[in-house]
Amino acid sequence: MNLLDLDTLSVAKQLLGYTLVHESDEGITAGIIVETEGYLQGDPACHAYRRKTERNAPMFGEAGNIYVYQIYGMHFCVNISTNQKDVGEAVLIRALQPTIGIDLMQKRRGTTSIKNLCSGPAKLVQAMQIHKGMNDWHILKDDLKITPPSVIIPESDIITTTRIGITQGADLPYRFYIKNNPFISKK
DNA sequence: CGTAAGATGAAG
DNA sequence: TTCATCTTACGG
Numbered sequence A: 001m002n003l004l005d006l007d008t009l010s011v012a013k014q015l016l017g018y019t020l021v022h023e024s025d026e027g028i029t030a031g032i033i034v035e036t037e038g039y040l041q042g043d044p045a046c047h048a049y050r051r052k053t054e055r056n057a058p059m060f061g062e063a064g065n066i067y068v069y070q071i072y073g074m075h076f077c078v079n080i081s082t083n084q085k086d087v088g089e090a091v092l093i094r095a096l097q098p099t100i101g102i103d104l105m106q107k108r109r110g111t112t113s114i115k116n117l118c119s120g121p122a123k124l125v126q127a128m129q130i131h132k133g134m135n136d137w138h139i140l141k142d143d144l145k146i147t148p149p150s151v152i153i154p155e156s157d158i159i160t161t162t163r164i165g166i167t168q169g170a171d172l173p174y175r176f177y178i179k180n181n182p183f184i185s186k187k
Numbered sequence B: 001c002g003t004a005a006g007a008t009g010a011a012g
Numbered sequence C: 001t002t003c004a005t006c007t008t009a010c011g012g
Helices: A008-014 A102-109 A121-127
Strands: A019-023 A028-039 A066-071 A075-081 A090-100 A144-147 A158-161 A175-178
Touching: A008 A028, A008 A090, A019 A090, A028 A121, A075 A121, A090 A102, A090 A121, A090 A175, A102 A121
Parallel strands: none
Antiparallel strands: A019 A028, A019 A144, A028 A090, A028 A175, A066 A075, A075 A090, A158 A175
16 A cells, blocks of 8 residues: 555654655755644645645645745745645654764754754754755655655554644644654654 | 734744 | 744735
8 A cells, every 4th residue: 555545644644654865965864754743624724724825735736745835934844745636635744863964964953962953843844954946846756755664653652642833723633753752843 | 905923943 | 931034815
C-alpha cells in the first residue's frame, strides 16, 4: 500500500518515523519526522477551510504535493498535501530528530543545541533551508523528499493530542508525536 | 481599501 | 509575557 493513498490523519500518523531529506547546494540535511498535525476539510483551523486561494492552492494538489506558507510575517512552515487532487487537506511537519548535516543545521539556526535545531515547524524549515520555491514540488520526486523508516513506529508509541498554536478547532485531536522522543516541539 | 489575526520563536 | 513583522483574507 502507498502511504499517500491513505486518509489525512492516517498519513499524519504513518509519517512518523519517515526521514525528511533536503539535498541543497550547501549539502544534505535530514531528520526523522517525530511530530505532525493534520488539517482537514470541515476543520476551521485548516487554511483551505473556506476556499481555494493563491496561498493555499498547493493544499489542493495531488497527495505528496508540498505546501510552504509564511506565518507571523517572519516564519515559514512546511506541509505535505494529502487526499486526491482538488481536496484541500494536508499534514504539517512540526518536528524532526536531526540525523544528517547537523553541522549545517547548526550554522543555519545559529545554535549548537541539537534539541533546539528542529523542535518546531519554523525551526526545521530554517535548519533544512526549506523555502516557498518548493511549493508544488513533490515529496517523492524532488530534492526535498521522504524515505521510509527502517523500523515502523508501533501504534502504541504514537501519542495523539490537540494541536498547537491554534484557536479555531483547538479541541480536535489531530496532533501526533512519537512517545518519549526528546525532539518534539514541547517539553 | 483598511486592518486584524495568524498552524511561531526568542528574549526578558 | 512580550514583541518582532507582514501577508492574507475578510469586512466596509
